[in-house]
Amino acid sequence: MKKSLSFLPVFMLLVFPFILPAISQADASPTLVDYIFCNGNIITIDETNPLVQAIAIEDGLIIGLGSTETILQDFATENDTTYDLDGRTIMPGIIDGHTHYMASLFWLGDTSNIYDAQTLALANGYTTLNEKSIDAGELAWIQEAEQNDQLRLRVNAFLIYNYAWLENNESVLVGHWQPDLIPIIDNELKLRIPGFKIYSDGAFGNRGFPAMSIPYTQEMIDTWGIINPYGDLYFNQTELNSIVDSIHDRGFCVALHSMGDRSTETVLNAIEYALNGSTNDDARHQIEHSSFIREDLISHAISINSIHSVRGYFPTYWQEYYADHYSDERAEWYVNRYSLPGLGIHSYLETDFTWNNYDEDDWSSSRNIRPFLHLWGLVTRKAIDENGTIHTPDPWVAEHEISVEMALRMMTIEGAYAVKQEDYIGSLEVGKYADLIVIDDDPMTMNPDNLKDINVLLTMVGGKIEFQLSSHTFPTPYTNGTSRTSSVLWISLFTLFTSMTVIQRRRKKK
Numbered sequence: 001m002k003k004s005l006s007f008l009p010v011f012m013l014l015v016f017p018f019i020l021p022a023i024s025q026a027d028a029s030p031t032l033v034d035y036i037f038c039n040g041n042i043i044t045i046d047e048t049n050p051l052v053q054a055i056a057i058e059d060g061l062i063i064g065l066g067s068t069e070t071i072l073q074d075f076a077t078e079n080d081t082t083y084d085l086d087g088r089t090i091m092p093g094i095i096d097g098h099t100h101y102m103a104s105l106f107w108l109g110d111t112s113n114i115y116d117a118q119t120l121a122l123a124n125g126y127t128t129l130n131e132k133s134i135d136a137g138e139l140a141w142i143q144e145a146e147q148n149d150q151l152r153l154r155v156n157a158f159l160i161y162n163y164a165w166l167e168n169n170e171s172v173l174v175g176h177w178q179p180d181l182i183p184i185i186d187n188e189l190k191l192r193i194p195g196f197k198i199y200s201d202g203a204f205g206n207r208g209f210p211a212m213s214i215p216y217t218q219e220m221i222d223t224w225g226i227i228n229p230y231g232d233l234y235f236n237q238t239e240l241n242s243i244v245d246s247i248h249d250r251g252f253c254v255a256l257h258s259m260g261d262r263s264t265e266t267v268l269n270a271i272e273y274a275l276n277g278s279t280n281d282d283a284r285h286q287i288e289h290s291s292f293i294r295e296d297l298i299s300h301a302i303s304i305n306s307i308h309s310v311r312g313y314f315p316t317y318w319q320e321y322y323a324d325h326y327s328d329e330r331a332e333w334y335v336n337r338y339s340l341p342g343l344g345i346h347s348y349l350e351t352d353f354t355w356n357n358y359d360e361d362d363w364s365s366s367r368n369i370r371p372f373l374h375l376w377g378l379v380t381r382k383a384i385d386e387n388g389t390i391h392t393p394d395p396w397v398a399e400h401e402i403s404v405e406m407a408l409r410m411m412t413i414e415g416a417y418a419v420k421q422e423d424y425i426g427s428l429e430v431g432k433y434a435d436l437i438v439i440d441d442d443p444m445t446m447n448p449d450n451l452k453d454i455n456v457l458l459t460m461v462g463g464k465i466e467f468q469l470s471s472h473t474f475p476t477p478y479t480n481g482t483s484r485t486s487s488v489l490w491i492s493l494f495t496l497f498t499s500m501t502v503i504q505r506r507r508k509k510k
């Protein structure tokens with residue numbers, strides 16, 4: 001009798017390591033993951049599963065999405081990395097479909113600390129930058145950063161084909177690209193090279209002027225110093241057809257700067273020529289700005305499925321000037337770009353940000369880095385002038401409406417589509433990269449007038465937290481029943497303790 005009783009605690013100690021996993025198994029043991037965010041409002045931008053409460057992240061990828069209960073049943077973390085969103089919102093990381101963030105750092109000669117220089121973009125919630133015009137020096141610098149593991153967000157580099165100005169009325173080609181250069185579109189790389197950037201017309205000032213089908217007025221010609229009354233087209237139709245065609249044949253997509261309607265007409269024709277009957281869903285050729293776009297060009301765009309950038313933040317504070325100086329027709333063309341997403345045309349957010357004109361306190365520049373200022377602009381078409389006054393759009397500026405949902409797509413999945421990454425980033429779905437942001441308000445339900453004031457609390461790129469707002473307490477670990485593993489542990493210890501007590505009592509009885 002005595003012998004068998006003394007054996008019991010030893011037996012328990014021996015089998016304990018085996019009981020624990022056995023109990024966990026019986027309890028459909030949760031998979032250990034790197035991060036869980038739960039109790040939140042997660043906007044996935046996935047139409048089949050638009051809103052969830054919790055997300056699990058493992059090895060850089062999204063591994064689970066669902067209710068807080070299901071996710072905590074299926075997954076667990078070590079090291080207190082199950083975070084309680086406490087109702088806060090998560091959305092996919094923001095993709096700037098047209099920026100000069102990296103390139104303009106290089107222009108300024110500020111190349112010493114590329115790692116720290118990315119913090120501003122990360123703090124604003126960007127996880128991918130589509131860089132629209134990269135030269136060989138800039139490319140080498142970003143490539144070096146990638147090799148040294150210094151790239152903290154994704155960069156899609158569009159190599160510059162010609163410069164953004166004319167010399168002696170002629171376009172200037174960038175001659176330094178090797179003819180055997182091929183696209184780099186591996187989704188595991190932070191730096192990809194999907195296409196070339198071509199400047200098709202002017203952009204005001206020393207770059208010449210947008211190429212229009214109607215002449216600039218004498219007043220505009222005098223005020224702005226316009227030389228060609230119809231603006232400046234950098235290539236004629238035959239030249240542009242041949243350029244786009246040869247780039248297309250090498251497997252690159254083209255991103256064409258095109259502001260004036262005459263330029264966009266030429267550009268659409270050139271894309272159609274290069275596609276030669278094939279779909280743009282394979283090629284992903286895209287048009288930057290579309291600043292003055294005619295109705296017939298919109299129909300052409302729909303028919304060839306071209307992709308368009310849309311500046312989020314319109315300078316509504318100049319609407320009276322435009323109304324006074326533009327014909328009704330030209331004014332109409334100027335805001336037509338805001339009808340593109342509603343017509344089913346692939347449209348992505350462009351900020352066209354450069355560091356050259358960056359001012360931390362400026363809320364007026366239409367090339368502002370703040371993505372939620374652009375969201376506010378897309379949805380309300382309101383704008384803040386240099387004195388801080390908010391301008392409400394007149395009917396002709398407000399007429400093409402963009403919903404919050406559509407604008408959020410432009411800031412995420414559409415930017416991914418433009419570089420053929422829609423299966424990897426741009427929405428929160430199982431198997432996609434964990435590129436996400438935690439924000440302090442819900443754009444879908446809040447008053448649209450406050451969209452511009454949304455703050456980014458945390459930015460994660462490929463499952464790695466790259467930014468946290470230091471003035472904020474988030475993230476806080478989830479505490480309600482810390483994890484399934486620990487409850488199993490407590491049950492096991494309790495069982496062991498009870499067995500020991502029973503043994504002790506039996507011993508005392510004897």
Ligand SMILES: [Zn+2]
Nearest residue numbers: 098100132352
């Ligand atoms: Zn640009």
